[in-house]
Amino acid sequence: MTGSGRFVDDVASPNCLHVAFVRSTVAHGRLASIGTQAAAAAPGVRAVFSGEDVRGLGELPVNPLVDTVRPPPFFVLAQETVYAVGQPIAAVVADTLAAAVAAADLVDVDYGAIEPAAGSDDPACQAPLFSALPDDRAFEIAFVEGDPDAAFAAAAETVSVSVDHPRVAPFTLEPRSIHVVFDSGDPTLTVWLPSQAPQRARRDLATILGIDPARIRVIAPDVGGAFGMKASLYPEDALVAWAALSLRQSVKWTAGRAEELLAATQGRGLSTEAQAALDGDGRITALRTRIRASLGHWMPFSGVVPARNAARILPGPYLVPTVDIAAEGRVTAQAAAGIYRGAGRPEAAALMERLMDVAARKTGLDPVELRRRNLIPQERMPAATPTGEILDSGDYPALLERACAAADYPGLRERQAREREAGNLFGVGVAFYVEPCGVGWETGKVRLEANGRVTAATGSSAQGQGRETVFAQIVADALCLAPDRIDVVYGDTAEVPEATGALASRSTGIGGSAIHQAALEVRDRAHALAARLLQCSPDAIALDQGGFRADGQDDAALDWTALARAVATEHGNPETGPALEANVRFEASGETWAYGCCIASLTIDADTGAARVERIVWVDDAGVVVNPDLAEDQLVGGLAQGLGQALMEEIVYDEDGQLVTGSLMDYALPRADDMPDVVLDRMETPALTNPLGAKGIGEAGCIGAPAAILNAALDALAPLGVRHLDLPLTSGRIWHAMNDARNEDRKR
Ligand code: SMO
Numbered sequence: 038m039t040g041s042g043r044f045v046d047d048v049a050s051p052n053c054l055h056v057a058f059v060r061s062t063v064a065h066g067r068l069a070s071i072g073t074q075a076a077a078a079a080p081g082v083r084a085v086f087s088g089e090d091v092r093g094l095g096e097l098p099v100n101p102l103v104d105t106v107r108p109p110p111f112f113v114l115a116q117e118t119v120y121a122v123g124q125p126i127a128a129v130v131a132d133t134l135a136a137a138v139a140a141a142d143l144v145d146v147d148y149g150a151i152e153p154a155a156g157s158d159d160p161a162c163q164a165p166l167f168s169a170l171p172d173d174r175a176f177e178i179a180f181v182e183g184d185p186d187a188a189f190a191a192a193a194e195t196v197s198v199s200v201d202h203p204r205v206a207p208f209t210l211e212p213r214s215i216h217v218v219f220d221s222g223d224p225t226l227t228v229w230l231p232s233q234a235p236q237r238a239r240r241d242l243a244t245i246l247g248i249d250p251a252r253i254r255v256i257a258p259d260v261g262g263a264f265g266m267k268a269s270l271y272p273e274d275a276l277v278a279w280a281a282l283s284l285r286q287s288v289k290w291t292a293g294r295a296e297e298l299l300a301a302t303q304g305r306g307l308s309t310e311a312q313a314a315l316d317g318d319g320r321i322t323a324l325r326t327r328i329r330a331s332l333g334h335w336m337p338f339s340g341v342v343p344a345r346n347a348a349r350i351l352p353g354p355y356l357v358p359t360v361d362i363a364a365e366g367r368v369t370a371q372a373a374a375g376i377y378r379g380a381g382r383p384e385a386a387a388l389m390e391r392l393m394d395v396a397a398r399k400t401g402l403d404p405v406e407l408r409r410r411n412l413i414p415q416e417r418m419p420a421a422t423p424t425g426e427i428l429d430s431g432d433y434p435a436l437l438e439r440a441c442a443a444a445d446y447p448g449l450r451e452r453q454a455r456e457r458e459a460g461n462l463f464g465v466g467v468a469f470y471v472e473p474c475g476v477g478w479e480t481g482k483v484r485l486e487a488n489g490r491v492t493a494a495t496g497s498s499a500q501g502q503g504r505e506t507v508f509a510q511i512v513a514d515a516l517c518l519a520p521d522r523i524d525v526v527y528g529d530t531a532e533v534p535e536a537t538g539a540l541a542s543r544s545t546g547i548g549g550s551a552i553h554q555a556a557l558e559v560r561d562r563a564h565a566l567a568a569r570l571l572q573c574s575p576d577a578i579a580l581d582q583g584g585f586r587a588d589g590q591d592d593a594a595l596d597w598t599a600l601a602r603a604v605a606t607e608h609g610n611p612e613t614g615p616a617l618e619a620n621v622r623f624e625a626s627g628e629t630w631a632y633g634c635c636i637a638s639l640t641i642d643a644d645t646g647a648a649r650v651e652r653i654v655w656v657d658d659a660g661v662v663v664n665p666d667l668a669e670d671q672l673v674g675g676l677a678q679g680l681g682q683a684l685m686e687e688i689v690y691d692e693d694g695q696l697v698t699g700s701l702m703d704y705a706l707p708r709a710d711d712m713p714d715v716v717l718d719r720m721e722t723p724a725l726t727n728p729l730g731a732k733g734i735g736e737a738g739c740i741g742a743p744a745a746i747l748n749a750a751l752d753a754l755a756p757l758g759v760r761h762l763d764l765p766l767t768s769g770r771i772w773h774a775m776n777d778a779r780n781e782d783r784k785r
Contacts, residue, residue, distance in 0.1 A: 182423035266304075382471070385471075563585070648753075674738065759778045
């Protein structure tokens, strides 16, 4: 905001070279030849690299969450074949960016005969599919619980829905960037990289380059948004690091906007369908679901996550005993699909919430009443789900009632009746959602410095969420200190060698708990030290804002500055150690699940089909909230992205595999004036899996809001007989749906 941030592209190093990539202009082709001579001879050019130069490099590890995953090969630069438009084919390294870009234009790529190879023709993958890879199925996932066939045979009613989620662009304000500093006098390669997981980036880069991770230091300075898109290493990153090693000189690259649309990972791209069996009371007895993911031509580290999340989250917040859930990922001739804010959670929510509304229509029950009958009751918490998850805590029915009260749901339905009477299209959409917040561990280090300030080093990296503020609060609370006395550091493998990183809404719950425990450990050791210095029993002293104080001795306090001085004096004392420092690796005892409910009200212009979301009333339960202002901002920011997905965002490839939405002229991002009124409320049910009781909140806006908006749009159009809408809900799509329904009507 003030211009004082320091992003990777701001980092300067002497004699740094610049890279420009030559990218495939076709979705599938055999590389007959790559003419690099003219480019190599151009002014300022140091090297032109192509596939053959990087043939021996290693592959990017893919998270083995699905142990049978078969990722397509990872190419730093294309080898004999190109698999998607935008795939890097060659890299020009030059003294200036302008020289690199100009020379890249001179590289002459002959694609030979372009024959679309026979690949999957599965229309559900929504892609032009020219996959020439031997197996276009990279993974399968299945969950079966109970006897689905019997449950469906016994059903009083069955309903089915399908929801396809087009791919969307994560669109971080700061594009991808990497700056590799090579210093011949220093065996360590310093890699400036805006990564959510700098420690994993270091490991993966070492794997690809075939060098010792100890030779790499990754630093993520200020990061201008990530949203999952900056969680994995990219082919371009590997090339830049390899080029620095090969040329023994610093090298940098920053993606342009168009390159991001073309070659950054994209989100969603899941097509989903489901059937539900209902008993005579409107309770879902069984769920059958098929999920298909279009993966693109390579897999980032978390490539299986969206489909896996969507599958394992089902049946969401509802009590459904019997399930048959299958998911698969297919390689397609597109940019790689990766995790993006929500990562499977929005898809699970949309599917269940569509089913709820369709079931309500079929049974004649109000959509809220139907949800009431199906939500997991509070007394069942913690609840085991049919996919093997444990929903740790929460009161789903209470939150639903709270959302209905906040939205004046009965009032909305009355208004709807009036609007319909007047010939207006007005819809109300309810969406309940759950937000699993990650498993595993994170590191935290708290140290009392000699000057009395406190350093808190966390493995939870930061991308603009306000991490420093929240983590300083956590440490301040534990140490009875003002937050401005605490310096929060992160994102540097030299400071924090081991970490998981900022993913899956886990940072406050897991990373915050690590830092909280480290702070408590420092506090306890300081307490013992203070007792010794004040010459009294530990029971006789207490910590307050002024420091440690013996009972009844108001003036004789030992504050943190005095303690720091004492520690420095006693340097080498085995009891206090060289510094008052605690290192913690906190492992959560399980996954915590945030949840919430959005109620959207929306109008549709009957002439143009333009949908306008008027208002979203939203109750979220993220467990114990450390900083309410930042929590609200996470919700609203996520909502803006969720609104974009629901109403306008869509990556489009044509049937030749060309990217149609390659610029902001063609790819619609929501703007300030698209935002509805947002009314927020919250519940705070502590998480059971971490000592802070915190759940996640970062992805909620992308999860609940799109499903509520989709339901609201279909609710608005229900009188016309429109039963299905594809996302995003552009005016053109809605207009066509209305028109088709009217024509159907006329035929009847
Ligand atoms: S989509 Mo998140 O960065 O796990």
